[in-house]
Amino acid sequence: MTQTHVPVIAIHGGAGTISAATTSAEQAQAYHDALKAIVAAAQAMLLKGASALDAACLAVEMLEDCPLFNAGHGAVFTHDETHELDAAVMDGTTLAAGAVAGVCHIRRPVRAARAVLEDGAHVLLAGAGAEVFARERGLEMVEPSFFSTEARRQQLYRVRDTGRVVVDHEGASMAAASPLDEDKKFGTVGAVAFDMHGHLAAATSTGGMTNKRVGRIGDSPLIGAGTYADDRTAAVSCTGSGEMFIRVAAAYDVCARMAYGGATLEAATHAVVQKSLPAIGGSGGLIAVDRHGNLSLAFNSEGMYRGHARGNDAPITAIFA
Amino acid sequence: MTQTHVPVIAIHGGAGTISAATTSAEQAQAYHDALKAIVAAAQAMLLKGASALDAACLAVEMLEDCPLFNAGHGAVFTHDETHELDAAVMDGTTLAAGAVAGVCHIRRPVRAARAVLEDGAHVLLAGAGAEVFARERGLEMVEPSFFSTEARRQQLYRVRDTGRVVVDHEGASMAAASPLDEDKKFGTVGAVAFDMHGHLAAATSTGGMTNKRVGRIGDSPLIGAGTYADDRTAAVSCTGSGEMFIRVAAAYDVCARMAYGGATLEAATHAVVQKSLPAIGGSGGLIAVDRHGNLSLAFNSEGMYRGHARGNDAPITAIFA
Numbered sequence: 001m002t003q004t005h006v007p008v009i010a011i012h013g014g015a016g017t018i019s020a021a022t023t024s025a026e027q028a029q030a031y032h033d034a035l036k037a038i039v040a041a042a043q044a045m046l047l048k049g050a051s052a053l054d055a056a057c058l059a060v061e062m063l064e065d066c067p068l069f070n071a072g073h074g075a076v077f078t079h080d081e082t083h084e085l086d087a088a089v090m091d092g093t094t095l096a097a098g099a100v101a102g103v104c105h106i107r108r109p110v111r112a113a114r115a116v117l118e119d120g121a122h123v124l125l126a127g128a129g130a131e132v133f134a135r136e137r138g139l140e141m142v143e144p145s146f147f148s149t150e151a152r153r154q155q156l157y158r159v160r161d162t163g164r165v166v167v168d169h170e171g172a173s174m175a176a177a178s179p180l181d182e183d184k185k186f187g188t189v190g191a192v193a194f195d196m197h198g199h200l201a202a203a204t205s206t207g208g209m210t211n212k213r214v215g216r217i218g219d220s221p222l223i224g225a226g227t228y229a230d231d232r233t234a235a236v237s238c239t240g241s242g243e244m245f246i247r248v249a250a251a252y253d254v255c256a257r258m259a260y261g262g263a264t265l266e267a268a269t270h271a272v273v274q275k276s277l278p279a280i281g282g283s284g285g286l287i288a289v290d291r292h293g294n295l296s297l298a299f300n301s302e303g304m305y306r307g308h309a310r311g312n313d314a315p316i317t318a319i320f321a
Numbered sequence: 322m323t324q325t326h327v328p329v330i331a332i333h334g335g336a337g338t339i340s341a342a343t344t345s346a347e348q349a350q351a352y353h354d355a356l357k358a359i360v361a362a363a364q365a366m367l368l369k370g371a372s373a374l375d376a377a378c379l380a381v382e383m384l385e386d387c388p389l390f391n392a393g394h395g396a397v398f399t400h401d402e403t404h405e406l407d408a409a410v411m412d413g414t415t416l417a418a419g420a421v422a423g424v425c426h427i428r429r430p431v432r433a434a435r436a437v438l439e440d441g442a443h444v445l446l447a448g449a450g451a452e453v454f455a456r457e458r459g460l461e462m463v464e465p466s467f468f469s470t471e472a473r474r475q476q477l478y479r480v481r482d483t484g485r486v487v488v489d490h491e492g493a494s495m496a497a498a499s500p501l502d503e504d505k506k507f508g509t510v511g512a513v514a515f516d517m518h519g520h521l522a523a524a525t526s527t528g529g530m531t532n533k534r535v536g537r538i539g540d541s542p543l544i545g546a547g548t549y550a551d552d553r554t555a556a557v558s559c560t561g562s563g564e565m566f567i568r569v570a571a572a573y574d575v576c577a578r579m580a581y582g583g584a585t586l587e588a589a590t591h592a593v594v595q596k597s598l599p600a601i602g603g604s605g606g607l608i609a610v611d612r613h614g615n616l617s618l619a620f621n622s623e624g625m626y627r628g629h630a631r632g633n634d635a636p637i638t639a640i641f642a
Contacts, residue, residue: 090568094601095569095601096568102448124537124538124539124543125538126448126536126537127423128536129535132536212443213446213454214453215448215450215454216443217447218445222445222544222546223543223567224543225544228570242444243443246445246544246545247411247544249570249573252573252574253573253577257581259581259582260581261582
């Protein structure tokens with residue numbers, strides 16, 4: 001008989017800076033409710049024996065669909081007022097991976113990433129080529145305006161005026177207030193899962209950075225940077241200043257510290273989030289689950305939207321430290 | 322006084338399968354001559370005190386300009402008979418990195434990657450956005466046909482008929498013979514350098530895989546996958562079946578095995594090239610130089626175009642094991 005494990009799911013909805021002026025109890029509650037519902041859905045799947053890959057993909061799909069988070073519907077705008085969405089998934093059992101970057105017609109980018117994984121020929125498809133592939137695979141296609149929300153458009157206008165990409169705009173009031181200052185938030189969503197069969201998977205999806213240069217690809221769709229999973233070590237999904245996560249191979253580095261240095265998951269994520277990233281000015285966080293079901297939700301910013309559940313336990317959600 | 326180190330340069334021009342039928346002494350000599358001239362040029366720069374980053378970029382520029390190699394002029398064709406070029410550079414001193422993917426109007430993609438590194442705002446720019454950036458930076462732009470050669474077009478036609486991406490077409494005679502079977506070669510060029518000041522850098526450039534799906538991004542422009550440099554460990558540039566290099570974070574993994582596992586450069590590259598990659602069906606190789614100037618040119622294919630020089634020593638070039 002195969003040994004069954006207590007499944008674990010964790011999700012994130014971006015990390016960033018607290019803006020006291022825009023924090024409202026009602027808004028915070030909306031985030032908690034959304035996170036809780038998504039964790040609960042993935043948890044229920046895992047308890048029925050679903051794979052970590054299926055659970056991580058479901059959670060990210062639901063995060064994409066929720067306009068509170070910068071991925072799918074509710075994605076931020078580029079400098080040219082367009083959308084460019086990225087997503088990646090990785091199966092820790094086979095090291096199979098799939099990702100798409102710079103797409104604006106695929107309703108759920110994480111499904112396209114999953115289709116790339118299943119197709120197996122390539123790992124990363126970008127732009128129009130990725131959209132041709134998604135269409136061939138029968139995925140739901142939408143007009144780019146599908147992703148637009150008025151709050152994100154106003155956010156671009158505020159940010160573009162400052163000429164900055166990662167914005168630390170102070171004093172502007174948010175049209176739609178959120179606990180994390182929308183102008184200081186690294187919006188990305190992700191999930192990591194450990195299933196009853198002992199397998200690990202990770203998935204990440206993002207609308208990128210407000211006011212980013214057209215064509216910019218961040219860490220989310222890059223295997224090893226924003227997303228990684230290996231049954232021998234851990235599954236990791238990151239959110240933050242993507243360029244710095246790329247430069248330190250953040251997601252893979254968590255696994256490498258465990259595999260070669262014998263680090264615990266906690267020590268490995270601490271080293272990456274509190275040492276490697278700050279050393280080059282990187283901020284944000286990550287969620288990770290290891291092959292024993294240990295969990296780490298680490299960030300060096302003031303807050304990170306996050307939630308998790310172990311086995312049958314009630315989902316736990318949090319925003320601040 | 323600053324201690325000076327004996328500089329080291331190494332380059333590769335792709336890895337692949339020997340085709341006895343197409344091996345000619347004259348063609349082999351042409352490759353040796355090209356590799357030797359490029360190593361000598363970078364070596365001369367390093368001996369004058371140039372940075373590892375400048376030397377690695379010069380070598381890759383020269384490899385891009387040489388039609389014998391699949392990068393820049395002489396790049397392979399996608400399935401749609403277009404070109405999509407990728408390049409990356411990384412400075413081991415600062416972990417600064419720059420890369421471009423899916424471009425077809427930038428004469429020397431590695432210069433665009435270097436410009437992204439110097440600009441500092443982003444790490445990876447793709448497609449039209451990358452080309453707008455290159456134009457803004459005053460880089461030389463060309464028509465896509467600039468990259469085309471008749472030999473590559475014939476290669477596409479042979480390969481496309483088989484429906485394969487990584488082709489193992491047997492028995493076809495090559496229009497332009499080369500020691501490595503053009504239909505079984507992973508064409509990519511790269512360089513790693515260790516300078517007199519003790520700094521490391523890596524650069525990689527590629528035309529991708531013949532008959533690849535439009536929009537496919539391989540390992541070359543992905544920091545951590547095909548390219549990585551860290552003064553604390555090593556500089557690495559890869560060539561091979563890119564998808565597998567992405568899935569094992571090949572370039573970064575060499576550095577991680579040294580940093581966390583205490584592996585020597587030789588042991589680290591051996592583990593990646595002879596164990597991690599073959600375990601998932603990956604083939605190809607990499608070149609790497611560590612912070613002591615040790616060199617490793619490792620591959621699991623039958624051959625890899627390569628060359629290197631240490632200090633004042635005459636350049637050494639090789640194709641087969």
